[in-house]
Structures are given as structure tokens and as C-alpha cells.
Amino acid sequence: xxSFVVDKDGNKRYAVTVNVNGSDYTKVVKANTLLxxxxxxxxDLIGTKxxxxxxxxxxxxxxxxxxxxxxxxxxxxDCDGRxxxxxxxxxxxxxxDIVQEKFIEHAAFxxxxxxxxxxxSSRALLNENTNPSxxxxxEAIAGNLCRCTGYVNIVAAVLDAxxxx
Amino acid sequence: MKQDYSYVGHSVxxxxxxxxxxxxxxxxxxxxxxxxxxxxxIRSTIAHGRIxxxxxxxxxxxxxxxxxxxxxxVPSMKxxxxxxxxxENIFCIEKVRYNGDKIGAVCAVDEETVYKxxxxxxxxxxxxxxxxxxxxxxxxxxxxIFEEYPGNLNTEIHHHFGDVxxxxxxxxxxxxxxxxxxxxxxxxxxNHCSTAYWDGDRAFLYSxxxxxxxxxxxxxxxxxxxxxxxxxxxxxxxxxxxGKLDPSGLDFAAVILSKITGQPVKxxxxxxETFLNGRGRHPMTMELTTGVxxxxxxxxxxxxxxxxxxxxxxxxxxxxxxxxxxLGVLYLIDNYKFDCRRYVTNLPPCGAQRGHGQxxxxxxxxxxxxxxxxxxxxxxxxxxxxxxxxxNSITTAGYEVKSYNLLGANKMARDASGWKEKRGKMGVGxxxxxxxxxxxxxxxxxxxxxxxxxxxGMVKVFDxxxxxxxxxxxxxxxxxSDTVLMQMAAEAMGYPYERCQMVTGDTDLSTLxxxxxxxxxxxxxxxxxxxxxxxxxxxxxxxxxxMLKASGRIKEGFGYLDGPLTPEDLDxxxxxxxxxxxxxxxxxxxxxxxxYFVDHGVLLGRGWYHPGKLGGNHKGAAVGTSPAYxxxxxxxxxxxxxxxxxxxxVDTWDVHDSGTIINPKLFHGQxxxxxxxxxxxxxxxxxxxxxxxxxxxxxxxxxYRLPTALDMPPVESLTLDDSYEPNGPYGLKEVGEGAxxxxxxxxxxxxxxxxxxxxxxxxxxxxxxxxxxxDKKASGK
Numbered sequence: 046x047x048s049f050v051v052d053k054d055g056n057k058r059y060a061v062t063v064n065v066n067g068s069d070y071t072k073v074v075k076a077n078t079l080l081x082x083x084x085x086x087x088x089d090l091i092g093t094k095x096x097x098x099x100x101x102x103x104x105x106x107x108x109x110x111x112x113x114x115x116x117x118x119x120x121x122x123d124c125d126g127r128x129x130x131x132x133x134x135x136x137x138x139x140x141x142d143i144v145q146e147k148f149i150e151h152a153a154f155x156x157x158x159x160x161x162x163x164x165x166s167s168r169a170l171l172n173e174n175t176n177p178s179x180x181x182x183x184e185a186i187a188g189n190l191c192r193c194t195g196y197v198n199i200v201a202a203v204l205d206a207x208x209x210x
Numbered sequence: 211m212k213q214d215y216s217y218v219g220h221s222v223x224x225x226x227x228x229x230x231x232x233x234x235x236x237x238x239x240x241x242x243x244x245x246x247x248x249x250x251x252i253r254s255t256i257a258h259g260r261i262x263x264x265x266x267x268x269x270x271x272x273x274x275x276x277x278x279x280x281x282x283x284v285p286s287m288k289x290x291x292x293x294x295x296x297x298e299n300i301f302c303i304e305k306v307r308y309n310g311d312k313i314g315a316v317c318a319v320d321e322e323t324v325y326k327x328x329x330x331x332x333x334x335x336x337x338x339x340x341x342x343x344x345x346x347x348x349x350x351x352x353x354x355i356f357e358e359y360p361g362n363l364n365t366e367i368h369h370h371f372g373d374v375x376x377x378x379x380x381x382x383x384x385x386x387x388x389x390x391x392x393x394x395x396x397x398x399x400x401n402h403c404s405t406a407y408w409d410g411d412r413a414f415l416y417s418x419x420x421x422x423x424x425x426x427x428x429x430x431x432x433x434x435x436x437x438x439x440x441x442x443x444x445x446x447x448x449x450x451x452x453g454k455l456d457p458s459g460l461d462f463a464a465v466i467l468s469k470i471t472g473q474p475v476k477x478x479x480x481x482x483e484t485f486l487n488g489r490g491r492h493p494m495t496m497e498l499t500t501g502v503x504x505x506x507x508x509x510x511x512x513x514x515x516x517x518x519x520x521x522x523x524x525x526x527x528x529x530x531x532x533x534x535x536x537l538g539v540l541y542l543i544d545n546y547k548f549d550c551r552r553y554v555t556n557l558p559p560c561g562a563q564r565g566h567g568q569x570x571x572x573x574x575x576x577x578x579x580x581x582x583x584x585x586x587x588x589x590x591x592x593x594x595x596x597x598x599x600x601x602n603s604i605t606t607a608g609y610e611v612k613s614y615n616l617l618g619a620n621k622m623a624r625d626a627s628g629w630k631e632k633r634g635k636m637g638v639g640x641x642x643x644x645x646x647x648x649x650x651x652x653x654x655x656x657x658x659x660x661x662x663x664x665x666x667g668m669v670k671v672f673d674x675x676x677x678x679x680x681x682x683x684x685x686x687x688x689x690x691s692d693t694v695l696m697q698m699a700a701e702a703m704g705y706p707y708e709r710c711q712m713v714t715g716d717t718d719l720s721t722l723x724x725x726x727x728x729x730x731x732x733x734x735x736x737x738x739x740x741x742x743x744x745x746x747x748x749x750x751x752x753x754x755x756x757m758l759k760a761s762g763r764i765k766e767g768f769g770y771l772d773g774p775l776t777p778e779d780l781d782x783x784x785x786x787x788x789x790x791x792x793x794x795x796x797x798x799x800x801x802x803x804x805x806y807f808v809d810h811g812v813l814l815g816r817g818w819y820h821p822g823k824l825g826g827n828h829k830g831a832a833v834g835t836s837p838a839y840x841x842x843x844x845x846x847x848x849x850x851x852x853x854x855x856x857x858x859x860v861d862t863w864d865v866h867d868s869g870t871i872i873n874p875k876l877f878h879g880q881x882x883x884x885x886x887x888x889x890x891x892x893x894x895x896x897x898x899x900x901x902x903x904x905x906x907x908x909x910x911x912x913x914y915r916l917p918t919a920l921d922m923p924p925v926e927s928l929t930l931d932d933s934y935e936p937n938g939p940y941g942l943k944e945v946g947e948g949a950x951x952x953x954x955x956x957x958x959x960x961x962x963x964x965x966x967x968x969x970x971x972x973x974x975x976x977x978x979x980x981x982x983x984x985d986k987k988a989s990g991k
Contacts, residue, residue, distance in 0.1 A: 091240040094448075096399045097481040104399050119764055133232035141231065145936035149227040150424015152875045155883065156688025157230030158400040158448030164231060183919040190911055192397050193449055193688050195886030196919040 047125050061125040065105030066092070066134030074121045080106045080114075083121035084131060092132035092161045106162035107131045113169035117189070132161035135168055143206045144168050153202035155193035163189045167203045177203075177210050215785050217707045218940050221875035225693045225712060226446070226686070233550050235446045238403040238418040243474035246405070249278050249467055250324050251315030251459050252331055253486065254306035257340035257556040257904030258353065261304060261313070261333060263416035269316065269330040274323035277470045278331070279489065280314035284466055287432045289457070291657055295364070295523040295572045296561075297356060300432065300462040307521035308353055308556050309904045315463035317475050320954040321373070321496070324491050326875035340556040342904050343359035344495070344518040346521040347553040355554045356523065364519050365530045365552035367830055372545030372607040377510035381501025383586050387578045387938050388497050390971045391570035392896040393518070396563055397916055400448020402483055406464035409472035413465050414441045419457075420450040421725020422683050424657055426717050429465060437717075440465070444715035450687040451887070452562035453489050481976075482909035485897060488558030492517040492529055492567070496574045506588040506596045510545035513537065513859050516573065517552040520559035526552055528833050529560065532567030535834030537575060540616060540646055541597040546606055562727065564887055565649065565950040573892070573972065576645040576955025581968060589633065590644050590959065591624045594843075598646075609835050610825040610864065613943070616646060616841035619865040622928055627845040627863045633963065642847045643959025648867070649949025650836030652730030654824040662820040666721040667738030668684070669699055669746050670713075671813040675803030678705050678746070681713045683723040684735035689946050690876040691731045695739050698939060702743025703800055703815070704750075704782030713967070729944035732872065733838060736939040742816025747815060751777040754802045756785040763795060771892055780893040796919040838935045838943040840869040844952040846883065846923075850964040855980030859889055859923040859957060869935035880945045881927040886954020890917045896973050 047059040049074065062071045065088060072087045080180040081098075084107070092118055096104040100118040107116045108130040134140045144167050147153070147176060154160040170177060171184035176186070182203045183196070191199065229235040252264075255458060262464040266278045281301040288296040301314050313333060318324045341347040341355065355362055378384055406415040413435070419425050422442040428438045447454065460477035466881035467474040498513040515533050519526045534548035565572075583593035594616075600603075601614040622628070623644065632642045642798045656662065668681035680699040686692040700707040713720050723735045758764045766774045771779060773790070781790050788796035806813045824835040847861040864881050871877045894915040898907040908914045934941040954972065962968055967982045 077496065085240075089242075090233070091236065094237075094399070094912065095239065097402070097911050099481065099910055102399055102481075128817070136232060141228075144371065145231040148231050149223050150830050152221075152224060152690075152879050154224075154688075154812075155690065155879060156398070156449035157226065157235050157446060158237065158398070160230050161233045187918040187920045190397075190399060190916050192399060192451070192916065193883045195882035195925065196922045197882040197925055198879060202920065 046155065047104060052061065059122055061122060063124045064128045076122060078121040079117055080119040080121050080124055081116035084116060090131050094158055096112055096162060097137065097174060104159045104162040106165045106189060108169050109167060110205065111172060113166045132165055135164060141208055142168065147202040147206040151198040151202035151205065153194065153198040159189055159191040162176060163191060163199060171207055175207060177207055214740055215701050218701045218872055218873060219870065221873055222693065222697060222707060224690055224876065225696060237400055237446050237448050238405060238416050239478060240353065241416055241445065243407060245318040245320060246474040246476055247471060248321045248324050249315055249463060249475050250311050250328060251463065252314040252328060254309060254311040254313055256306060256335050256337055257342070258355065259335035259337040260719065261302060261306060262336055263334045265332040269327040270328050272323065272330060274319040275327045276317050276319065277467050278314060278316045279466060280472070281616055284462065285432055285434060287299065288465040289428050289432050290523050291525050292527050295527055297358065297613055298522040298524070300459065308558050310558055310906065311521065311536065312459040315467060315477065317467045317471065333790055340904050342555055342557060342899065342901065344516055344553040344555060347555050355556060355941060359554055362553045364554045365527055366579040367530055367534065367550040369380055369534060369548040369828060369830065369981050374510045374512050374545045374547040376935065378501040379544040381509050382504040383582065384499065384501040385585060386497065386499040387581060387969060389574035391494040392972045393490060393493045393560065394891050394895045395485055395561065395897050395914060396451035396453035398449035398451060398453060401456060401479045401484050402458050402460055402487060403476065403478045404458065404460040404464040405474060406468040408469055412439050413469070414443065415461060415465055416445060417444045417461050418447050418454060419444055420455040420685050420687055420713060420727060422685065422717050423722060423724055424455065425461055427459050427658065429461060431466065432462070432971050441716065441718045444685060447685065447687040450726060451564045452566065452727065453560060455725070456489055457488055469961040482906065485906055485909035486519055486558050489561030490897065491523060491563040491570070492519060492526065492560040494533060494570045496571060497577045498574055500578065501583050502586065504586060506583055506586060506593045506598050508541060508543050512547045513571070515550045515595040518553045518560070519554050520557045521554060524559050525561040526559065529562060529567035531830045531833030533571050535607070536765055537567055537571070539609060539611060540597055540599060540648060544606055557899055565947045566728070568649070568951050569888065569954055570972065571679060572645065572647050572951045573954035573958055576952070576960065577958050577968070577970070580959050580962065585867070589907065590894060591629060594620050594644065594646055598990065604825065606824040607831065607834065608683050611839050612937055613933060614839060614841055615867045615930050615933055616843070617840055618930050619843040619867050622865045622930065623843040623845045623863050626926060626928055627918050639852045641850070641962065641964030642845060643956050643963055644843065644845050645952035645955025646843050647948055647960060648839055648942055649729050649839035649948030649951060650834065651733045651838040651840060651938065652821065652836055653728040654821050654835040656724060656790055662722065663820045665723045665734040665738040665819045667735065667742040667817045668721050669739065669742040669815040671705060671746060671803045673807045675800035676709065678710045680710050680739055681721045682735045682739055683714055683717065683720045684731040685715065685726040687726050689880060690873065691726065691735065693876060694732055694872040698736050698738040699743040702740045703746045704784065706785045714972065728977040729947040732942055732944065733938045735943065737819035738817045740939040742815040744815070746813060746815035747782055748864045749806060750782055750787060750799060750802050751780045753806045754780055754797050755801060757797060757805060758795065780949045835847060837937040838901050840944045840948040842948055842952050844956040846956040846960045848957065848964050849959060850979060852965065852983060854859050855976040855983060857893055857961060857976060857979060862923050863926045863928065864949060865893070865930065866945055866949055867930050867933050868931050868945045869938050870941035871929060872940065872942055877945055878927040881949045882925050884926050884928060884946065884949030885953050886917060888950045889957055891973060892954045893973055893975065
């Protein structure tokens with residue numbers, strides 16, 4: 046268990062060290078601090094969006110030890126000592142990831158609010174499966190809702206990215 | 211009339227590509243200011259009642275709470291869309307009118323404290339009986355929700371063109387059908403958020419909205435502020451679809467609380483609250499009667515429609531008119547009667563949602579006309595071809611229609627989908643259906659009375675010519691308006707698109723536009739920035755002419771010139787100014803712009819647009835009149851599981867008559883998204899309330915079922931090459947809203963073709979299909 050301090054109301058606050066996009070960050074969190082708020086408020090990583098906050102819409106999707114999860118239903122405390130990749134960590138320095146490039150080429154986003162989560166889910170799929178079928182792509186992003194695009198260009202972008210990995 | 215353009219008609223990448231794919235794009239909720247407080251609304255927990263008392267004392271004692279406001283602390287002026295129906299206050303004054311109505315607001319140092327404070331606020335009510343359906347609202351002796359709407363009747367429309375009863379008498383076949391629509395919701399993923407701060411007597415508000423101008427106008431009117439003292443700004447918006455056009459309680463509360471506390475205040479909704487904010491599609495109860503001759507030509511049509519409005523009017527008055535005003539644009543109907551009533555009820559208000567007021571009536575008509583055709587033995591597409599409007603015509607209501615190729619859209623959709631080989635030949639459980647639609651390209655009038663232009667644009671070229679700033683407060687809610695506006699401005703200037711930058715989302719710094727609604731921006735803001743770009747080009751050509759003459763490179767009497775060089779002898783394309791007859795004689799836009807700056811100061815171009823006087827003189831003509839109308843045909847193919855009722859939409863085709871297409875890639879994206887919303891509303895989506903308490907039951911995406919990537923069919927989006935609209939810049943007209951209007955009809959008609967039972971009650975859920983199939987079996991038909 047992480048070390049903790051007790052505040053004046055008797056609530057425990059825990060020190061956690063989370064590796065986010067390749068760097069370790071040590072912060073003090075409450076037992077109920079959600080990973081999405083940890084990323085947005087403590088680390089200013091605003092690419093991870095807050096949407097439904099119930100695990101339904103997927104706009105807060107990040108990778109936790111390589112697996113796509115909804116950051117709104119994961120506790121920051123549970124991420125102690127683990128690796129988190131957000132949309133900001135998808136690209137390599139200046140260079141966009143192939144998924145990001147293909148999203149741009151196919152205009153696979155409109156308002157852009159679901160896009161970070163959509164890109165993370167897509168990247169998580171391609172990390173596991175370099176040659177997905179259309180159905181597998183649709184299944185992988187079925188937990189990411191997008192009201193603007195009808196997923197048409199998103200699916201095309203992910204399939205195109207897979208071909209160009 | 212079409213020509214080769216450098217940028218217009220090209221699928222350039224969106225201007226926000228990098229920020230939106232890398233997580234750097236900022237939305238209102240991402241903004242942080244030093245000392246920022248967090249706030250939420252206090253909401254009613256009953257559907258209808260008088261407020262007896264509000265006790266905030268316990269909450270005020272809570273450490274970290276900075277301010278609590280209720281009706282007594284804010285101006286009491288009412289607001290809304292049309293002055294006759296200004297019926298909404300910032301906070302409820304005496305009565306609450308729905309479960310979730312706005313009672314006040316709290317702000318505190320952090321979110322957790324705000325939620326704790328909300329739990330400590332005690333509101334006592336004298337509960338009144340609630341009316342939750344229009345049928346109950348219309349009953350004699352029903353509880354009155356507003357004094358100003360006796361019998362809870364909020365709006366009544368009676369339009370009658372020609373003589374419907376006489377024409378029905380002469381008809382070969384007359385048929386009446388009844389349909390029921392449902393309440394749906396925009397379901398944008400970004401919840402509303404508003405953040406405000408003050409500097410002296412000036413307030414600054416960031417709002418996730420569809421119109422910075424209307425937010426500024428409505429707030430200033432109610433708060434008694436000069437418009438110059440309230441700056442409304444907007445960052446990226448996580449979509450709107452009509453749900454972010456009205457000011458929300460957050461906008462008012464953020465401005466007032468930040469004034470009281472002297473600190474920036476961020477007001478935000480959680481997801482369920484966006485459902486409570488409402489403004490989605492009205493449930494409509496519709497009865498349609500049509501008389502046709504034996505070929506299927508429509509002789510008369512009668513449309514009776516009742517809208518269940520929810521607690522306030524908002525944009526609902528326009529929704530009511532739109533329910534009936536556009537049918538006569540699609541089809542040639544000499545005798546048309548439209549009777550409409552909108553009732554208020556104790557539920558969140560309904561308002562504008564993509565296609566505004568029209569998608570459910572389109573569903574009803576498109577299915578009804580198939581049933582008429584079936585009865586007289588005419589194929590659905592033939593029914594539409596017989597009755598479709600042609601271009602350069604005037605509707606019965608007096609609307610002037612320039613380009614219009616619904617005929618071409620139907621034929622192209624028929625051929626692309628393999629209609630003739632499929633219709634009626636696909637066997638049990640498989641079906642194909644067609645639906646028509648279309649929309650206005652911008653409304654003819656502003657939301658409030660004004661003689662302002664509808665859009666104003668400006669282009670400012672940077673001092674040394676290396677950048678052009680395009681100004682417009684058109685709101686990019688995701689549809690890509692920034693990108694297409696820059697394409698048009700760049701084209702008009704003859705300047706590289708890649709070096710344009712948008713200045714938008716700021717009522718101080720950018721220029722007036724009424725915002726994203728009525729599918730208006732590409733045409734209206736398009737005209738404004740195109741004209742601004744053209745003025746820049748004119749100045750550049752004049753200066754270039756001067757420079758070429760001074761350079762001695764052009765001598766009078768050159769073979770290719772009739773006389774001295776004039777600006778008319780020059781052109782500018784993609785940043786190069788050249789002599790038309792001798793393109794080798796050229797200057798760069800940059801060097802000309804720089805010289806202009808040295809000689810005259812800032813190189814500016816200005817443009818504006820007003821639609822002028824448009825057609826239609828009847829009461830309510832303002833809703834439906836437009837400079838340009840799109841038309842569209844969609845065909846859908848479905849599979850229905852005859853055992854379980856499960857529906858799968860397997861393939862779809864869309865042909866949109868949209869004039870010149872500025873950016874094909876973004877255009878098709880609009881069609882995909884519009885179809886997506888339409889198919890969701892046809893099969894799955896419905897906002898539900900407890901039938902006794904009016905409490906929202908499914909304010910989340912697990913129970914308000916949006917289609918996922920697994921539900922969405924492929925969409926083949928096609929266009930008509932010869933479509934050209936003379937009233938649009940570069941010949942364009944709308945796509946965003948119009949493409950949602952044929953969908954419900956097309957999908958519903960395909961379901962009918964597959965299962966053989968007419969489904970008239972939206973959404974056509976698996977359960978309803980299963981029950982209908984069971985009943986059909988039981989009746990032995």
C-alpha cells in the first residue's frame with residue numbers, strides 16, 4: 046500500500062507514483078481520485094476528456110499497462126507503479142503516429158471531443174493486432190461513442206493505418 | 211458555370227487537424243484561470259410546484275463555499291426566442307416547472323465542495339399536480355403550467371393554401387395515417403461548460419455554445435449590460451446539433467457569480483444535466499391525409515401535428531413552424547393544410563435538433579406516401595418522381611426555390627442502390643426503402659428584430675504578407691466551418707490556403723456572425739469572407755499594377771495590352787500576381803502586400819451578407835424562407851430477424867443536392883454523421899421519464915442507446931455534379947442538417963419492406979417489431 050498522510054478531517058491522502066507517457070510523477074491523491082481527474086488536474090493532460098464519467102462514452106480512454114481503459118472508472122490509487130499512456134503520449138516527439146496521420150487524412154474527426162479516446166483505443170488495438178478485420182476495428186472502438194462521424198471515416202482511417210504500420 | 215479552383219472543391223485537411231488528433235485542442239472545460247472557482251446549478255427535485263423556501267444557511271457554512279445565488283439575487287427579466295413567448299427566467303422565481311428546473315447556483319473552491327454544498331441546500335415546495343404528456347396538458351381543467359398559456363397551449367399554427375377539402379373530394383384515392391415521434395436528444399459528448407471573469411466593468415465569458423453573438427445578445431438583454439461590456443468567447447466546441455444555441459443557466463450563473471466573488475467561475479454540467487437542459491427533439495403526434503390521382507400525383511395534403519414541448523418555449527416556436535413549412539418545398543402540392551399545436555408540459559424543454567422540427571414529419575410523410583403508392587400500385591421512387599419539385603420555381607407558400615434537383619437525387623439513389631433489382635424481391639426479413647429530405651440554407655431572419663447583416667467577414671493580411679487572418683464569428687462546432695471559410699477566403703484573395711488563419715470565437719476581436727444553426731454558415735459566412743477576400747484581391751491587384759508600371763517591366767504599347775496596364779489586366783492565384791496575357795510577368799502576393807503596408811498601413815478586406823427580402827407573406831413565413839434549399843434522397847437496406855425483431859441496417863446510399871461542394875472530405879463527413887443520428891433515432895434512441903414524477907430515467911449513454919461502431923452501416927455518399935446554387939457563394943448550399951431529414955423515412959420504409967407491417971411509432975425498437983410480428987401471426991394475415 047502506498048504511504049499516506051492524514052488531513053485535518055481525518056481523511057487519508059496517498060502518495061502514488063504513476064508513469065505517464067514515459068515519465069514518473071509522484072503526487073498525493075485521495076482514495077477516490079479518479080485517473081481522469083488525476084491526469085487533467087494534477088498533470089494538465091487535457092487530451093483525456095471528461096464526458097459521461099460513467100464508463101459509457103469512452104472519451105477518457107487511456108492505456109493502462111498497454112490496455113485501453115476508461116480513465117473515469119479507474120482510481121488513481123490503483124495506478125501506483127503502473128504505466129499510463131494518454132493521447133499526448135501516442136506520438137513520437139514531433140512525428141505523429143500513423144493512427145493520427147490517418148485520422149487527419151480521412152477526416153476521421155469533427156468536433157474532436159471523442160478523438161483522443163478514439164485514437165488511444167485504435168492504437169491499443171493495433172499494438173495487439175497488426176492486421177485487424179473491419180469487424181475487429183469496429184469492436185475495438187465500440188466503447189468509444191462519436192456523435193459526429195457515424196464512425197465511417199474512423200473505421201477507414203484505422204484500417205488504413207493498419208496497412209501502413 | 212463551374213470552374214477550376216485552387217482550393218474550392220478540394221479535400222484539404224481540416225485546420226484543426228493537429229490540435230484535435232494530439233489532444234492539444236482546448237474545450238471550455240479545459241480552461242483554467244488563477245483563482246478559478248467551480249460552480250453548479252441547484253435543481254428542482256419535483257416536476258411542478260411553488261417554491262416555499264430555500265434554505266442555504268448550512269451550505270454557506272461549509273468551508274470553501276464562496277457564493278450561493280437564487281432568483282432574488284439576479285435580474286427577473288424573462289428570455290426566449292420570440293418576445294411573445296419570453297417565458298424563461300435565469301432561476302425559477304415562484305414556481306418550478308420540471309424535475310431539474312433551475313433554482314439557483316453555488317460556487318466553491320473545488321468540485322467536491324460544490325457537490326457537498328448542493329446536498330446541504332434545502333428547498334421546500336408546495337407541490338402541484340404535474341402534466342407530463344400533451345394529452346394530459348390539453349385536458350379540460352388540467353393544471354396550468356404558465357398563466358400566459360391558457361390550456362397549456364403554447365403555440366397554434368393554421369396554414370391553408372389552396373382548397374384541400376375540394377381537392378380531396380376529387381381525388382382518386384384518399385388515405386389517412388397516424389404517426390408518433392419520440393423525444394430524442396442531441397447527445398454531443400462535450401457537456402456544456404461556461405467560465406467567466408470580470409475586469410472592471412467588463413465581463414468575459416467562455417461558453418461552449420453555437421453562437422457567441424446570441425449568447426452575448428441574450429445575456430446583455432437580461433443582465434442589463436451594454437453589449438460592448440460583455441465579451442463572449444468560444445474555444446473548440448464538442449458538438450452541438452442545436453443543443454448549445456440557447457443560453458444555458460451556466461452562462462448567466464458564471465457571469466453573475468464571478469461578479470459577486472471577484473474570481474473566475476467555471477460552471478459545468480455533468481452528463482445527466484445535459485439531458486435536463488434538454489432542447490432536443492419534440493415528440494410529435496401526427497396525422498396525415500393525402501389525396502392522389504390514379505398516377506399518384508398529389509392533389510391535396512392535410513397535416514395535423516401536435517408537439518409536446520416541455521416546460522419552456524425556447525426555440526420550440528420555430529420547431530413548430532418547421533414541422534410543416536418545408537413539405538411544400540420538396541413536393542408540388544397546390545392544396546395544403548397544416549394545423550399545429552404545441553403544448554407545454556412539466557418536462558425539460560424541447561427545442562432544436564439537427565433538421566429542426568422536420569425529421570419526424572419527414573418520417574411520417576415518407577412512410578405515408580409509400581402506403582399511398584402501395585394502395586394504388588405505384589413504386590415508391592416513382593411516387594417521388596411524379597411529385598418532386600423542380601428548380602427555379604415558387605412554392606405554394608411563396609418561397610422562391612432556385613437550384614433544386616430532387617428528381618436527379620432520386621434517380622441516382624435508385625440506380626446506385628440497385629433498387630429495381632431489390633425492391634420487393636429480397637424475401638422475408640430483408641427490405642429496402644427510400645426517403646427524401648432537404649433543408650433551408652440559413653434562415654431568412656435573425657432570432658431577434660434587427661437590421662444587422664447576418665454575417666460580417668474580414669481579412670487582414672499580415673504586415674509582410676506572410677499570413678492572412680480570416681475573421682468570422684461563425685462557430686465551428688465540428689462541422690469544419692473554419693476550414694471551408696478559409697478555403698473560400700483564400701480562393702477569393704488568390705492567396706495560399708495553408709497560410710490563412712482563422713480569427714473566430716470572440717465577440718470583441720472577430721466579426722459578427724449569427725452562429726451555427728439552420729445550416730447557414732457555409733452560405734452566409736461564406737459570402738462574407740468571400741467578399742472580404744475579393745476586396746483584398748482588388749487592393750493587391752491595384753497595388754501590383756502600380757508596382758509593375760513603376761518597375762519599367764511593363765511598357766505601354768506591349769502587344770498584349772490595348773492601352774496602359776490596368777488592374778483588370780492582372781490576376782492573382784495561389785499567391786502569385788501576374789499579367790493575364792503574359793503570366794511570366796509576375797510579382798508575389800507577399801511583396802505586393804508588403805508594399806501596400808508600407809504605403810497605406812494595414813491591408814484589409816471587408817465583406818458582409820444579408821439575405822434581403824425573401825419569399826412568403828403568410829404568418830410564420832419567416833420560418834422556412836431561405837436563400838437556398840438543398841434536397842436529398844436516401845436509400846436504406848435492412849435485415850429484420852423475424853423471430854427476435856432485431857433490426858440490422860446493412861447498407862445505405864445518400865445523394866445530396868448540395869450545390870458546389872467546397873470540401874468533399876468534410877461534406878461526406880456531414881452526410882455520415884447525419885445518417886448516424888437519423889438511424890439512431892429510427893431504431894434506438896428515446897429520452898424516458900418516470901410517468902408519475904417526471905424524473906429523468908435514462909440520462910446516460912448506457913440507457914440512452916446511441917448506435918455504436920458495430921451498429922453503423924456503410925454509407926455511400928453521392929453528389930450531383932451539375933448542382934449549382936446561384937444564391938450561394940461559389941454555387942454552394944447546405945448539407946449538415948438536410949442530410950438527417952430523409953433518414954428516418956428511408957429506414958422505416960426498409961423495415962416495412964422487410965417485415966410487411968407498417969411501423970408508425972418511433973423509435974422502431976426490436977421489441978415493437980417483435981410484438982408487431984407476433985400480432986400479425988396471431989391475426990393470421
